[in-house]
Structures are given as structure tokens and as C-alpha cells.
Amino acid sequence: MxxxxxxxxxxxxxxxxxxxxxxDTPTFGSKNIPRLLTKDVISGGFDYPVHQNHTILFYHEESGDMYVGGTDFVLKLDLDGYQATKEFHLEATRDEQCQEDLCHYVITVIERIEDILFVCGTNGHSPHCWKLVSSSPSPRILEHNDGTGISPFMHTQNSLSLRVEGDLYAAAPLDADGSALQFRRKAGNRANVWMYDSWVSEPTFVSASWVKQKDDPDDEKIYVFFREKNSDHNPEADPWISRVARVCKIDEGGSKRFFQNTWTSFLKARLVCGFPEESLYFNRLQDVYVQHSEDWRDTRIYALFTSSWNATALCIYSIKTIEDIFNNSTFKGYDKATPQPRPGTCVKNSRSLPLATVNVVRDHPEMSDWVHSIHSKTPFYVSNNNYTKILVDRVQAVDQNVYNILLLATDSGKIHKILEAGSEPFIISETHIPSQSTIQSMKLDSKKKKLVVSFAEKISVVDLQSCQEYNKSCADCILARDPYCSWTASGCAPTVPEGIQNILDGQTRVCPTTVSDHTQVNRSRRDAAPxxxxxxxxxxxxxxxxxxxxxxxxxxxxxxxxxxxxxxxxxxxxxxxxxxxxxxxxxxxxxxxxxxxxxxxxxxxxxxxxxxxxxxxxxxxxxxxxxxxxxxxxxxxxxxxxxxxxxxx
Known part of the structure; x- marks a missing residue:
């Protein structure tokens, strides 16, 4: 209450x-609240000339470039100078019947292939895509294409996109009313492939990710995370069920006679987040972050869920566990012998798959077993905060261990920095970004340790290495358990090899016995006065x-x-x-x-x-x-x- x-x-x-x-009034002495309410960590940003109804952020890891897409424009951001260094202005192809307030090019997709920016938008209810040369001093358009199935007709409609090598995967409505929403391979070198109509029911797609397998590229999959309408109409049942689905990267669809241009490898399973022993579940998937690993089996999925009782839960999944379900579970509603090759298996020539295998995919794509989190019995973190977005950064500490820092955004513009400390979260700090609107998009530049947050009226850049917040003493720096920061001769500063930290338990015994007068270290034993x-x-x-x-x-x-x-x-x-x-x-x-x-x-x-x-x-x-x-x-x-x-x- x-x-x-x-x-x-x-x-x-x-x-x-x-x-x-x-x-808004934290209670001290509790580990379930932020340790510190931070100030002055907004290191930069800029205001939009006109408020934006919708913005997206795109970060290109190879180049470190950050782009923002709004209404009729794409900006390239300079996170060092906190300004837009290049602007692509896109005019909507106006329809004579289009109403003036709707005839705008609201950017909904930004992807990058080498030096080409692939940009799509609503184009006044007529989705359109452009290919732009991003490396030239002035914008240059190479070509433009129809964007139906890649961009939604309106920015309020559900959509997502994913670039895999030279191919584009997307989910967007095929009709102006937002219906016929599917996950497809829509453009690129491989054949266009789409879903069978009965596989999903009124889905809301949340995220898609390609998990690479260096040892076997032909077995690589695309994972799709979404929620859909629950077929159980019991009044006590939640109307939504959260899912993970997968398709094979090399899937070219079925033969000309059967399932042509339709996924032959599509399978889906239920994501479980909650308290199984109490039959209490968080069923509404809100956001997903996939943390890739050198060994694909160690890839982790961080997923935010909400519930009907206004609570948010964070569950963490292993891609290996998900694969075990897809490879070994029975097929829901199917009680016959499993055909070979097993439905969902990646094969080099999907058009030659036996009819029996494809039939199971068509009629029984759901797994009987559920996907449980790595903490099986309980979520990793449960909160009354209404979290809407999640990002995860990997930070190497002084002890040479790499720690995960979870960055969770609330609907009120607060950013919580949380240390994944074993099986328990440690909430390091809360940063409140003053704003007139809710967060529309959020991206991480892990190289520069900057978090970029987009609102309707502005872009804000949060410095994740804002160590001055813990600069009162060595103990204050250590107690923060912030892998971004360590105690040095000049105070609490961004982590360096010679710095002092204790991320594992935050005990201040690692501090020197004496330091300069203005940062006197205070320690006490049980038998001594403070x-x-x-x-x-x-x-x-x-x-x-x-x-x-x-x-x-x-x-x-x-x-x-x-x-x-x-x-x-x-x-x-x-x-x-x-x-x-x-x-x-x-x-x-x-x-x-x-x-x-x-x-x-x-x-x-x-x-x-x-x-x-x-x-x-x-x-x-x-x-x-x-x-x-x-x-x-x-x-x-x-x-x-x-x-x-x-x-x-």
C-alpha cells in the first residue's frame, strides 16, 4: 500500500x-533501497528545438558512434563534446490525403551496415526506409525503399529491428491498424521469411538478439522475446504470458510445395519469473538485455517483468538453459514419436526437411517445459519501483574480476545503479534526472562509461564514473562497492590498477590506517568507541x-x-x-x-x-x-x- x-x-x-x-523518502538501514541519492552526475546533454513524441537511440559498438532518431531527423552524437556533430534531415513523402499533423517522418529504425545507415520511419502512415552514407561530411542518400513490415505505420505501434550480418530482421505491423504483427527476415542477402499466423496471439515484441557460435556458425539462432495474450481465459489468470522464441539464422523457409518463405525452425517457450512454490508470477515482460559472452553458452538474459499488483521483478536466464528446453522438452499438445531431424533443428537446407518435422513446427511450436531463471525459486530482484528499461555494463575492478552493473530506469526518470553481487543485488545509488517527461530511450556507451537517456525535450548524458560522490573518505569510497570507482592518493576516482576497492563485501579494513587530515579514516572495533x-x-x-x-x-x-x-x-x-x-x-x-x-x-x-x-x-x-x-x-x-x-x- x-x-x-x-x-x-x-x-x-x-x-x-x-x-x-x-x-520518495527512503528509509535508512535497509539494503532494498539505494545507498546514495546522487547529485551532479549529469555530465552533459542538449535540448531539442521542438519536443519529440518519439525518439530512439542507436549505438554502433565497432565505431563507438551514437545516433538519435526523432521526427524528420537523425543526429550523430558526440559524447565528449555533448553535441550533435552531424544531422540527417529526412522529408516525409507526403500523401495528398495525409493530415498535416500526421505527415511526419518519425524515425523508428536505425541500423548500420559498414558505412551505411539504414533508417526507417512512419512517413505519414506510409512506412519508408532510406540508406544513408554516414561517413561523408554531408548526408548523402543512396536509395530508398518501402518500409512496410520494418517500420510501424505510427510510432505508438509495437515494433523492433535487428541486424544480423547483412540481413535485417524486424517485427512491425503489416496493416495500418497495427494488425498482422510478425517477426520476419525482411531484407538482406537471405530469403525473406515470416511467421505462421497461429503461432502468436496479439504479441508485443520486446527484444531480439543474435547469439553467435564461433565453433558452429550454422547452428546460430535468433532469439525473440515477447509477451502475448494468454489462451487461459480464467478470470484469475493473467491476460499476458511472456515468451522466448528462436529461429535458425540459416533457415530459408520450406519447400515450394509446403511452408515456402515460412520459418521451419520456429519454437517458443514460456519465461517464468516469480515464486513457483507460491504460484505467484510476474507475467508481463517489459524489457530485455542480452549480455553476450565469449562462450555462447554463458550468454545471459536480464529480463524486467511487471505484475498486476504494481511490482517489478528482474529475472536472469542462461542461454544454455533456454537451449536445453528447446532441444529436450516435449512439444505441448503433441504425443507422438518425435520425428527426425528434431523440429527446430538448424539444417543447411531447410527446404528439404521432412514434412513430419515441419508439421510439428507448424502445429505444436510451444515447448511443454518452462524456462526458469538461474535463481529458479525467486527473482533476482523485486521492487515497488516501476522499472521500464534495463541495461547491463561489465566493469573490471582492481581485483581483476569483472562485475555486472545493472542500470534500471523508472518511469519517473530515476536511474538505479545496482551491483550484481552473487545471488543478491546491492543498490549502489539512485540518480534522478530532472525532466518534464518519461524516458523514451536509453543506451550505454560502455567504452566511455556514459549512459545516454532520451526524453521528449532533451538528451541527458550520465557519467557512470561519478566517483566524487564518494570522496569524503576512503571508507566512503569502499562502502559504495562501486566497481567504477577506487580509492587513490587523490581521493575516490575512476578505477585504476593501484586503487583500493572491496567490491565483494564492502568491508573497510582494506583502507590505510591514516590518510590526510581532510579524509580521516574512521574505523572501530566492537570494544572501542567510534x-x-x-x-x-x-x-x-x-x-x-x-x-x-x-x-x-x-x-x-x-x-x-x-x-x-x-x-x-x-x-x-x-x-x-x-x-x-x-x-x-x-x-x-x-x-x-x-x-x-x-x-x-x-x-x-x-x-x-x-x-x-x-x-x-x-x-x-x-x-x-x-x-x-x-x-x-x-x-x-x-x-x-x-x-x-x-x-x-
Missing amino acids: KLVLCLFVCFWGNFEWIFVDSE PVNADLLTLPAVPMGVPFYLSCPIDSYHAVYTWEHRDQSSPCLQMHTNCLFLIPSVTPESYGSYQCVSKERDYVSVVKRYHLMQQINHPTRTDRGKASAVAAEVVCVVLGLSFALLIAR
């Missing part, structure tokens, strides 16, 4: 209610009988904060970024020293130190005014927190 907390705030006699969304690096702040004298409060900043939401006074320890009351210690009425026992202590893993730190003194002389009118103002402020804080706690119950 979502809570909205009410704070009653006073400012010099003026009273007002402030409503605070509890989802070291002190916070200056002692002497507060103005306070008379007895008035309320008072102390404040301490929250540096890490994974830490636990307490207030220590006269050998007593008290939990603090949390505001958004501060811990408070409330004194409803100052008594003689209230005076003296206070310490705000932070405890995280093996690290204990005194964050703030105060000394509260008693006012001995009779208070002047000015003193009484100050005391009254402080009293009013404290009473308001107390009332607000009390009311918030009452609502939370």
Missing part, C-alpha cells in the same frame, strides 16, 4: 500542511523548559544512525535527508555533548557533534523571541512526525 505522509510545519506563526510521498572526525559545534545557550532539536545529515541510506548522549543511545527520527533528535522540553539532563553516530558494515563514524549549554542569565526579550521561534519550530516538527507515524500505523 502506498502511503502519503503529512507534515505539519510552522514558520514564525504560520501553519501549513505538507504532503510527502513516502515512496573515532571522531566531526568538529564539535557549540550551540547557543538554551533555557530550560523549551523544546529543541538536533540535526544530522544522512550520508548513506544503508547505514543505521543513532544519537549518543550521557552513555545513552537513541534512534534518530528521519526526515528526507536528515536524522533528528527531538527534545520536547529541555531539562538539566538535556545539557552536554551529543554525537550522531553512523554504523555501516564494519565502519562506525561520528557524523555530527554538538554541545548544548544551559542559559544561566535571565533571558532578554531577544533571547525569549529566539527561544519562542525555536520552540514553535520544534513543536511543529514533533507534531508532524507524530502525525506521520500515526498515519503509517
Whole structure:
């Protein structure tokens, strides 16, 4: 249940209610929230002259080039200078009957083959494609073609594209109403091949990926991830089922007599993400990232799912497990002997396949067995955040191990950086990108460690190596467990071989015993008091009988904060970024020293130190005014927190 907390705030006699969304107020001491709410990590970007209804980003790994496609244009981005270095302006081929507001070329596909950019768009409800020379100083169009089946008719319709060597695979509607949506090999060196109508039911295609096999290229497959309508119409059943399907790269379709230009290798299986023992599943696939590996069997699929109860789950799958299902499972609804070659097998001449093999593919393409994640019993990560997009970066740390960093985007423009630490996630940080719209597209430049995020009004570039966020001390840098950053002689900086890290468990014992004064390392043992690096702040004298409060900043939401006074320890009351210690009425026992202590893993730190003194002389009118103002402020804080706690119950 979502809570909205009410704070009653006073400012010099003026009273007002402030409503605070509890989802925006992390609770410290929990591992299920970001450790740090980051600032100033937006390293660049630019604004569009006109707001865009739809944008896509394309990253070419070989060249490191990044492109953005919008309405009537394609831009090449310079991530170092944060500007567009080249613009391709495309005019829509206007139809006389086309309404003016629809007669635009909304870019939906950008692919690159050598020095040629293959660009497709809606073209005013008449999909069109262009081949552009991307290496020349000025744009040059080589040719243009019909784009039906590659680009949708409207940008709001479902579509995807994938380049495999010289071939283009795509899913896009064949009709203007968005129907006849299929995954096809549409253009290139091989024959055009498409799907059989009954294989999918009202699909939403999410992603497609080519998994290379260096040891056997003829056995390479194209994997397609999608969700489709559930055939089970039980009111308690989820209306969607998530799937993975595959086709062979060398599939040329069937013979002229049977299944010509239709996939002969198409198979599909259900992707399971949830809690099988409780029959609780996340069935709506939202986004997929395929992390390729030198050995294709180690390729992993990171998939985001949502549920009917407004939660998001992340499940991780192994391509080997998926292949085992396709190669060994029985075919759902088929109870006869399996013909040879086995349906779905990649063969050099698909047109010569026996009729019995192709018939099984045609009538029973679904596997009986389900595909479970590598964490089988539970998802890797479950959150109340509405994640919409995922990317995964591989980062080599000081220990020479390579760690996976998951970059998850929410619908509200937040980016969560999450370390895949064994079987558990470690949520490093949350970056909020101020925006007037939701995220439309997101791409990673792993070489430059930059994340490019596209909104309706702008492009933002996030620096993933924003190590200055952890620069308070060696311990702060180590506790972050951020593979992008390590502790060096100059502070927390992008990872270098001589840097100090402890990604595995974040224990600060790896820090040197002493460093420069401004970055004093604080460590403690159970039998020792926490070291002190916070200056002692002497507060103005306070008379007895008035309320008072102390404040301490929250540096890490994974830490636990307490207030220590006269050998007593008290939990603090949390505001958004501060811990408070409330004194409803100052008594003689209230005076003296206070310490705000932070405890995280093996690290204990005194964050703030105060000394509260008693006012001995009779208070002047000015003193009484100050005391009254402080009293009013404290009473308001107390009332607000009390009311918030009452609502939370």
C-alpha cells in the first residue's frame, strides 16, 4: 500500500500542511533501497528545438558512434563534446490525403551496415526506409525503399529491428491498424521469411538478439522475446504470458510445395519469473538485455517483468538453459514419436526437411517445459519501483574480476545503479534526472562509461564514473562497492590498477590506517568507541523548559544512525535527508555533548557533534523571541512526525 505522509510545519506563526510521498523518502538501514541519492552526475546533454513524441537511440559498438532518431531527423552524437556533430534531415513523402499533423517522418529504425545507415520511419502512415552514407561530411542518400513490415505505420505501434550480418530482421505491423504483427527476415542477402499466423496471439515484441557460435556458425539462432495474450481465459489468470522464441539464422523457409518463405525452425517457450512454490508470477515482460559472452553458452538474459499488483521483478536466464528446453522438452499438445531431424533443428537446407518435422513446427511450436531463471525459486530482484528499461555494463575492478552493473530506469526518470553481487543485488545509488517527461530511450556507451537517456525535450548524458560522490573518505569510497570507482592518493576516482576497492563485501579494513587530515579514516572495533572526525559545534545557550532539536545529515541510506548522549543511545527520527533528535522540553539532563553516530558494515563514524549549554542569565526579550521561534519550530516538527507515524500505523 502506498502511503502519503503529512507534515505539519510552522514558520514564525504560520501553519501549513505538507504532503510527502513516502515512496520518495527512503528509509535508512535497509539494503532494498539505494545507498546514495546522487547529485551532479549529469555530465552533459542538449535540448531539442521542438519536443519529440518519439525518439530512439542507436549505438554502433565497432565505431563507438551514437545516433538519435526523432521526427524528420537523425543526429550523430558526440559524447565528449555533448553535441550533435552531424544531422540527417529526412522529408516525409507526403500523401495528398495525409493530415498535416500526421505527415511526419518519425524515425523508428536505425541500423548500420559498414558505412551505411539504414533508417526507417512512419512517413505519414506510409512506412519508408532510406540508406544513408554516414561517413561523408554531408548526408548523402543512396536509395530508398518501402518500409512496410520494418517500420510501424505510427510510432505508438509495437515494433523492433535487428541486424544480423547483412540481413535485417524486424517485427512491425503489416496493416495500418497495427494488425498482422510478425517477426520476419525482411531484407538482406537471405530469403525473406515470416511467421505462421497461429503461432502468436496479439504479441508485443520486446527484444531480439543474435547469439553467435564461433565453433558452429550454422547452428546460430535468433532469439525473440515477447509477451502475448494468454489462451487461459480464467478470470484469475493473467491476460499476458511472456515468451522466448528462436529461429535458425540459416533457415530459408520450406519447400515450394509446403511452408515456402515460412520459418521451419520456429519454437517458443514460456519465461517464468516469480515464486513457483507460491504460484505467484510476474507475467508481463517489459524489457530485455542480452549480455553476450565469449562462450555462447554463458550468454545471459536480464529480463524486467511487471505484475498486476504494481511490482517489478528482474529475472536472469542462461542461454544454455533456454537451449536445453528447446532441444529436450516435449512439444505441448503433441504425443507422438518425435520425428527426425528434431523440429527446430538448424539444417543447411531447410527446404528439404521432412514434412513430419515441419508439421510439428507448424502445429505444436510451444515447448511443454518452462524456462526458469538461474535463481529458479525467486527473482533476482523485486521492487515497488516501476522499472521500464534495463541495461547491463561489465566493469573490471582492481581485483581483476569483472562485475555486472545493472542500470534500471523508472518511469519517473530515476536511474538505479545496482551491483550484481552473487545471488543478491546491492543498490549502489539512485540518480534522478530532472525532466518534464518519461524516458523514451536509453543506451550505454560502455567504452566511455556514459549512459545516454532520451526524453521528449532533451538528451541527458550520465557519467557512470561519478566517483566524487564518494570522496569524503576512503571508507566512503569502499562502502559504495562501486566497481567504477577506487580509492587513490587523490581521493575516490575512476578505477585504476593501484586503487583500493572491496567490491565483494564492502568491508573497510582494506583502507590505510591514516590518510590526510581532510579524509580521516574512521574505523572501530566492537570494544572501542567510534573515532571522531566531526568538529564539535557549540550551540547557543538554551533555557530550560523549551523544546529543541538536533540535526544530522544522512550520508548513506544503508547505514543505521543513532544519537549518543550521557552513555545513552537513541534512534534518530528521519526526515528526507536528515536524522533528528527531538527534545520536547529541555531539562538539566538535556545539557552536554551529543554525537550522531553512523554504523555501516564494519565502519562506525561520528557524523555530527554538538554541545548544548544551559542559559544561566535571565533571558532578554531577544533571547525569549529566539527561544519562542525555536520552540514553535520544534513543536511543529514533533507534531508532524507524530502525525506521520500515526498515519503509517
